[in-house]
Amino acid sequence: MASFTPQQQEAISTLDRNVSVSAGAGSGKTRVLVERFLKILQERKATAQEILAITFTRKAAREMRERVQKGILDRLGAAAEPEEKAYWQEQLQLADRAPITTIDSFCSQVLRENPVEAGLDPNFAVKEEYQIRAFREETAQAFVQKEIQQQDGDLAALLDLYPADRLARILVALIDDLPEILALPGGLAAPYEVSLGGEEAGKIEAEGALDALLESRDLAGPKSRAKLDALADQREAIHQWIAAGEYSKASAALKPVSATGKIKDLVKEAKEALARLETLSLDGAGAEQARHWENLLGRFRQALLDAAESREIYSFGYLSGRAVELLEKRPNVLFRYKSRFRYLMVDEFQDTNEEQKRLVYLLSGGSSRSLQGRNLFVVGDAKQSIYRFRGADVSVFRQVRDAIGETGGDNIVMDDNFRSAPEIIEACNTLFDDLLGTDSRSDVTAQPLHPHQPSSRKPVFAVLKKGECTLEECQQAEGRYVAQAIRQLREDTGLPYGQMAILLPAIHLSRQYEEALTALGIKSQVSDGKGFYERQEVVDWISLLTFLLNPRKDWALAGFLRSPYAGISDRQLTDLLKPWPELSLWESLRQSLEEPFVTLSRKLEALHRTALFQSLPELMDAFQEAFAVEPTLLAQRGGREKLANFRKLRALGVKGAMEDGDTARDFLDRLNLMRRLSARESAANQEADPEAVQIMTIHKSKGLEFPAVFLPDLSKKNHNDTLGIQFLPGQGFGVRVPDAQGNLLETSVYTRLKGEKARLERAEKQRQLYVAMTRAEKYLYLINVDESKEGSRPPDPDKEKWGQSLQRVFAPEGPHGDQMDWEKLDVAEILENQETGQPGAGEAFVLDPAVYDRGRPVTVPRDLELSASALLEYDTCPRSFYYHYFRHMPGIDPETVGEGSHRISAIDLGTYVHRVLELLQEEPEEEALAEALEVLDRTGAEKKVFAREGRKLVEQYCASPLYQELKDLPAQAERDFALPLFQLEQGRAVFQGSVDRLVTLPDGRLGIVDYKTGHPPTDGEEKQGYTRQLTIYALAAEILYPGQKVAWARLHFLQDCSSWELKDREQEEEKLKALVENLLIWDKEEQFPARKEGCQWCPYRYFCPEGTGEQPAVDR
Structure with missing residues (x-):
């Protein structure tokens, strides 16, 4: 067995207590999970079905199962004793059904296995995301309309603030948080009431801050001193305003005083104290509004649950909540699962939430409130928690680690990195020690990694100075820089493009990089989770x-x-x-x-x-x-x-x-x-192109690694709040209230929650950068557009963007400047020095026909497009062919079969018969006839005509020598093609068609059969159009199946079961080529002579000057 680090070995072998593993990036956590699973089996502590392993994604579950099975196979192969072989053979069989799964899938399984207790049909289906979102919108709109009709007082109060459609959108946005909103301690109004209780203390604080400021007037400059003297003259009035709750007047009096010089902090403190009082004055209205929200949200949640139950609209979130509730309320159900699983392993624990923690505690020890079992193993990396937008709470990982330590378990840190070069690890350690800090009481702290890979290059940090350029020009320059750096890296190292990745904060930013790479003749492949x-x-x-x-x-x-x-x-x-x-x-x-x-x-x-x-x-x-x-x-x-x-x-x-x-x-x-709905539907899966640069989001890259990583867009702004409501679990529900003019102002609860959410979002953004940088194995490029002006003050560290943090930490003159290779460029300079991938003088530019997208878009020649049977019409009458394929004129109705009002076209009959013959390869005759008839969109009477006329032709064919000769040979039916069969100086001729039956003969050659429902020629002479059609089919077949030659090509006429075989193919190909050359040149009507012998049946007789001008008579 390969060697493990001491920390890895401890995580694998500690089976008698709870264990948490903080696994840094590239530390081998997946390997540890698999080896721990195998260790449990090896020690015979449990069977493969008694170990519940929970992963973050189905893909991860599938990969873990495959690794476990491989490990079992290795042990089976090494087993010497019969009993040992039998044991591993049994575990191999059990591994197919081992509970290696996701939380969503496990919760669904619990509900299906206990339908009576859960009150759900065991055959319930989880709806698609778009269906759930549509259902939620519909339910919210219906709920609001119903409340309006019932003249509900809570809704009426909120409609004064929000239009009905906006209110419905807010309800939809709050759905996932409803359980936690309605579970806030003391109700939604409680934080406002607490805030109002502190108003007197706030007044005292503001008065003290004002007195301290005025007592320090001597420290101010002349201008500020004059303003403070004027403020002192108003001091008594300000006191009265504060006492009366007229805080805005007091703030207005202080507004002229600037927070500068030696009195800066005192001015700031006084202004903030008055601002807090102003906010407090809004909290009374905020408490009243919060009560309205609480009542309304309670009713809305019940309406939503009732509608979901009646229409069976279930989401994974809903089902997981029901599963946890079931286990909490039904001890007998919980006992079965707790007894079933001897060991519990959870991967990616940093991305769980409070509800999932309750589930894990229940399965481990039987209590959702505390960790009571000794069989829990969790692994994660708090620094890689980047799914807060999906409900993940990184603090849960810390809570569980603490609980494991308090119950005598082990908290293991795996800090060896086996992925990235030392230069990359050194830069990561430096940067995130600064950004994340080392406070052990925090949910997330820096954790230095120890590299185990050979030395490579320092990370490149490119700073592109914006200057006077526009945002669009900056984006264009950033794209060009990245594309040129990628090309240069390829030239310097020989690294394939497919091993390079551009990681982005959001996939909509990809276009500029795709275009820049294309301009250099470099392919790219975009992989994202939505759009x-x-x-x-x-x-x-x-x-x-x-x-x-x-x-x-x-x-x-x-x-x-x-x-x-x-x-x-x-x-x-x-x-x-x-x-x-x-x-x-x-x-x-x-x-x-x-x-x-x-x-x-x-x-x-x-x-x-x-x-x-x-x-x-x-x-x-x-x-x-x-x-x-x-x-x-x-x-x-x-x-x-x-x-x-x-x-x-x-x-x-x-x-x-x-x-x-x-x-x-x-x-x-x-x-x-x-x-x-902006539904999250991923683009189609496609195999990774080894010659295409990979472009994806940082979230999509999690769990992946690349030899070279490029991280642009380091100055992307965060999204602003558009909901108008602030909520954090356990902390409060923040609202805004209107002033006299109807403007919505922030309450103290709203302001506090907004600040806390901003802090959490900044922290997660820092973790996203950590994830992105640690994807790189050998080469790391960071690209930032610097928008700062000369002499401008640096931003507050708490408000820095990624690029600003990098520039501060790795400043060239600072202690860590030598950890990066700096490149400083002007955006304007990059735009002026535009390069393309066009070859230089003397170089032959070759476009690989298998790869159309390497370079600028091209247009596929379409000089002449014809169906394989089109030339049959030319043989009948060139003028008719001209009207049909060159002038695109409509023809009159075709010949029909049948009697009375239920006649059907010969073309439609032919389509039906062709379908039956296609089905005959796999089904008996009667079933093929019935199935082909069933899909026809026709009346019952018309179907009878199809059945009668079609049966005649099919039965004749099944009795024919041709059918008996070919029925047991492998064949394809209806083999479609659209191929350029002739590439001539005059242009290209593309033929489209479908070979009715393509047979593989015993000697490996091909046979072609084309069925005809019409009558064969009666004069015994070959008809040129049919010969051309078979020639086209033969050419197409040999292109479709390289290396296989066509032995023969036949027309089979179903009316009399006669066959007609292509003769002298080489000569026919030359004749066909000559005709195509003419058709590529001819464009005038007179070049297509009319053949009058067919005018009576011609579909263009009504137009052709050679015709009679009368429509042909049709027997009725």
Whole structure:
């Protein structure tokens, strides 16, 4: 077994008491967790199913289970005795079902296993986040409306301060905190009442501060002395104002005196004392408002619980609360779980909260109030607690560590770092010793790490001076600096781009770095935990879907036309609208006879019909085919990521259609809801590209490590409070109250809580920086835009941003300046020296065709787009082909089959039969016929026609020699393709189609079968269009399956079960190529002659000058 440090060995081997481990970054805590689990098994203290291991994420649980299983396998392989082998074999089997899980999953399991006691259906489902958020909004709005109708006094008082919709939003924002808000000791008004009780003491304090200031007048300068003399003349009046509670008048009298010079502190103290009194005067109104809130929130919580129960809308937070409540109130249930688990292990304990601590205490010792068991093992790092926004409370880790120490357990510190170079560790130790301090009574303290990796480079600290540049220019310069530093590091060290990471405070900042890297020809890959519904490829689909369902929405059509799928510029849109100012954009598009508008109009018209009459998956497939989604997305920067996101979008649509029966309208409503709620939906998972720089948030990087880390945006501002309510568990509920003019002023409770929350947020921001810096293994770059002016005073250390803290701690002239390699640059200088990735003179620029997004976006040539069967129409009549594919004109209805009013088109019949033949590969004939019929959106009478006519053709095929010959060979049905089969000087010809049946023959070659529901030619001569179609299929198949040649390609006519095989393929390819060359050049009608023998059945007879001008007669 590999060696362990003494601290690691102690954490692994101490099994007879409670243990907490404070594990610094890179100290090997995951390894310790796994080895402790295996140690328990080895000592036979418990089986794999008697150890409850709780992790922070499902991914961590899965990885831990895999490591445990590997450890068991290693021990099984090393076992010498039969009994020992049998033991480890048993543990291996149990490990598959071992309770290695998350808190959310465990709580759900408790409720499912005890449905009667919990009062829940055991088949309950946890709703998606967007569903929960929508439910909460809906419930809050309905609650407010109901309270208004009932003329509730509490609501009426609050409506004087907040409009109804704003009040509903506040209620939604407070939902997760409701249990703790309503559990505040003494109620919500208690802190205000305590504050009011201190008013007299505050008056005495203010009077004393004023007297002390006036007694020190001799220390003031001449100007200040004169102001203080004037204040002294008002001293009696000020006393009367304070006594009468008119604190604003007293503050106004003191306002002219500046806090400068030797009297600075005295002036500040007096002003603050009066300001506190002013705030106290608001607390009476604050107490009254707090009572209204308490009453209203109590009723709202009950309404929310009732609605959740009746509609079965359950979140993980709700279920975990129910599980803890169940274990607290049902001793018999608790006893079963306490007896089941002999050992309890909890990872990432710094990110737990009070409720989760109660759960752990219950499972360990049976009491939620105190730690009574001796089987608890918790591991975490307070310095890495960065999930306060999700309810994590870092103080809980300290409380549990203290409880473990008080009950005779061990508190172990693992401070050896096996990840980062000594230079990085030294800088981290210095910085966080300053920022976090070493007070052992604090929830979080600095913990020096000891490096165990070889020496590398000092961290680079780049300070970019803002000067007179704008914020946008600073962002651009920061992006360029990072991109150039990445390229230089690659040149200096050979480190692959995929081993470099840019870590950001927020993912919306990524664009400037993506663009800068692209300008240098460097790929990037963005990985984040949200933002999917704001991705451009998703927004483009929303615009298209909005238009398809309502063509009157010009803004939606304009958005899609500007997208890469259409590529229309604003100038083109303007020119399109000019001739018809009275028409909508859609009507103008349909009127135009110019390319590319004609093609776009045709495609959008077809998609509009599909959206109205076909399923959502069919619509998305039609869109993919019409607008060549895959090559279009791949041609853009970050194309693989964009394509992955579109595929995820399609999967969401298909899932909704299959499971919930969603239509296109339903899907659009859902997407709009998700965007409105800013739903946290991650972008599509994709494999890490070894040649792409990784870009992610600091939160996303937690638990990861990279050889090189770049940390820009060190001066990002914190978010301001927009709720207007301040709350902290156990401390109070802060409100604002109106003055005479209706302005909302802060009460003392609000001010106190706001200050405390700001302190907690600053502390967590410091921990985020710790997490970010300790991701780096060898190279660390920190980039800060310095906005300070020459001679300006440094900021208060309590209000510093990251970059300011770094500049202060590692100041070049200071004691730690040599721990960083400083680079000082002007933003303007970086912008002037712009570099790009364009090759220099004499270099050959080669665009890797497999990677479209390395460099500026390109456009895939689309000179000629044809379906595989299009040339069959050319063979029948070139003029008809011209009208169809060059002028995009609508044709008249096709030939129909059947009788009376229930006739169906031959095309639709062919589609049905093709579907049946596809299903025949996996299902019996009767089931295939029924399943294909079931999905048809037709009347019962029409379905009978499909069943009758389709059965004839299918039964004939199943009896044919071809079917008997091929039925047992491996095959693919409906193999789609869209491939550039000819790249010629005149342009490119892309053919799209679907091979009905692609057979793998015993010798490894391919066979192609294309079914035809029509009648074969009667004159015994081959028809050129059919020959071309088979040639196209053969070319496509050999591109799709490199190394496999096509042995034969056949048309099979279902009407008489005859087959027709492609002959002399090489000659046919040359003939096809010659025709394509002409089609790429020809653009005039006269170049496509009409063949009059087919005019009677031509769909363009009504327009063609060679026709009669009359529509063909159709037998009725």
